[in-house]
Amino acid sequence: DSGVTQTPKHLITATGQRVTLRCSPRSGDLSVYWYQQSLDQGLQFLIQYYNGEERAKGNILERFSAQQFPDLHSELNLSSLELGDSALYFCASSSPPGGATDTQYFGPGTRLTVL
């Protein structure tokens, strides 16, 4: 158990809909990262937050957004869903100082299926 929790475990929805994925980082971790794992694209970095502020953006679509709240939990919002958004979405967290050598601890993921 990494200490990172994600809800829900599974989500099934229809095209055009909007969903919110939730992540609680390990106690004390200020950085939260979101990744998407799909069969065709592999594991891709989407976005990073550090202590409530956006710190880095990866291959995140305009239809997707995220935020980190004062209690440090984070939410990833996916809107106007398409079939191709079906994937496993992982959240990871790491401790300060937030350097390149920090270990990122991954949650168990949320499996999103868009029908």
Add this chain to the structure above:
Amino acid sequence: GDSVTQMEGPVTLSEEAFLTINCTYTATGYPSLFWYVQYPGEGLQLLLKATKADDKGSNKGFEATYRKETTSFHLEKGSVQVSDSAVYFCALRWGGGADGLTFGKGTHLIIQP
């Protein structure tokens, strides 16, 4: 841009065999390098890492050496067990900490008793 290339598999070995999973990267400069492992139905776990050239990361019998001349970070284990069956990901990350990990496609390893 940066990229990580690794054999995708599946790689099937017998228990106690020697394991090598190749990983090479394309990047300007010297990123930190990582191996993560994903067991069925679980998230990724850090297996080992190396932060500069010639560093060797090791954990649970697995080893990998950061080779800047060949831009490689191959994963090795002398004697694999059935419990090592999983998907292994090679990844890199740049200094500064304002970025995510760049992953390879993953190598599915199957160990047969």
